[in-house]
Amino acid sequence: MATNNNMTVPHIIEDIDDIITRWVLADHPRDKCEVDIVRNDLKFTQIGDIEYHRIQDSASEAREVDHVTTFVNNTSSEQKHRITTQRSMRSSYSWSLTSGHTFGAMGGISLKPPGDCVEAGFQLDKQKHEETRDERVFEKIRSSTLDSEITVKPKKKVSVHLKTIEEDYVANYTIRYRVKGTVKAIIRDKRNTNVEGEAPEIFGSLEGFRCTSEDRSSCRVQFENKGIFMCKRELSQEFQVTEQDI
Numbered sequence: 001m002a003t004n005n006n007m008t009v010p011h012i013i014e015d016i017d018d019i020i021t022r023w024v025l026a027d028h029p030r031d032k033c034e035v036d037i038v039r040n041d042l043k044f045t046q047i048g049d050i051e052y053h054r055i056q057d058s059a060s061e062a063r064e065v066d067h068v069t070t071f072v073n074n075t076s077s078e079q080k081h082r083i084t085t086q087r088s089m090r091s092s093y094s095w096s097l098t099s100g101h102t103f104g105a106m107g108g109i110s111l112k113p114p115g116d117c118v119e120a121g122f123q124l125d126k127q128k129h130e131e132t133r134d135e136r137v138f139e140k141i142r143s144s145t146l147d148s149e150i151t152v153k154p155k156k157k158v159s160v161h162l163k164t165i166e167e168d169y170v171a172n173y174t175i176r177y178r179v180k181g182t183v184k185a186i187i188r189d190k191r192n193t194n195v196e197g198e199a200p201e202i203f204g205s206l207e208g209f210r211c212t213s214e215d216r217s218s219c220r221v222q223f224e225n226k227g228i229f230m231c232k233r234e235l236s237q238e239f240q241v242t243e244q245d246i
Helices: 016-024 199-203
Strands: 013-015 034-040 043-054 063-073 079-102 104-111 120-124 134-152 156-180 182-188 193-198 209-211 221-245
Touching: 013 016, 016 034, 016 079, 016 182, 016 199, 063 079, 063 134, 079 156, 134 156, 134 221, 156 199, 193 199, 199 209, 199 221
Parallel strands: 013 079
Antiparallel strands: 034 182, 043 156, 063 156, 079 134, 079 221, 104 120, 156 221, 182 193, 209 221
16 A cells, blocks of 8 residues: 655545445446445544644734713712713634545534634535635624722712724634544445445545555555634733713
């Protein structure tokens, strides 16, 4: 069995099931045979954390959002106010898979880069996109509430500021996987041929995969998925109270 140590990721998105079918029919004409996958025990495990590399050219300047509430006391007595500040922000995030392999509902992913950010959860649905990318855009409403008591002295004005610093975040991401297990299939031809193989035999010599050893019994097959992740992220939130004479 050949070993591919470079794990060069092609600029193509292909489903694992399509690769299995191609492997099963390697020595048979595809237009004259049908394939039944009678057992698929492949298991996909994420290796380590998701890597993010921010795209500096697309970084935008941080934005300051200031919400102000003012209380004026024209009386000679002290006043107390209960203030509840609720901020709702419609945040958008998008991710695109630019190269790698999809594998259906087995591929639930949660993308969340360093710092506060809307979390993007998605599934690597079964589909095939040659020389293109799979891109999805989502929106969520995120709310934050601040409850406090404000004291306003006589002949004073008190202003309450809720300052939020946010920015857009754009980064390339890389997710590494390990795949192991066995596939058993039947080629529906005149003889109903049985085919069975393990992950190293199916994927080990293909571009985009890496087999860690020549020894099939100890080999671990790995591959990478790459893409772009974009979202709004909150850098800081500051609560300020100022007092002035009136």
